[in-house]
Amino acid sequence: MKTVEAVCTICGKNNTLNKLHKDFRKVQANPGAVYVCEMCSNRLSAEAAKENDLLRKKS
């Protein structure tokens, strides 16, 4: 199966994406494209949710 190498912009971890991965086409078309691994993207959305929560409590 064809794969591409993508380095996570946040943690710098090297990931191998197979063609079923949602970012495969993006990285294949542009190897310099911003890629965020699943772990970091989960963490980011968890943090964003927490921040939204704080904002809601303040106002």
Ligand SMILES: [Zn+2]
């Ligand atoms: Zn990462």
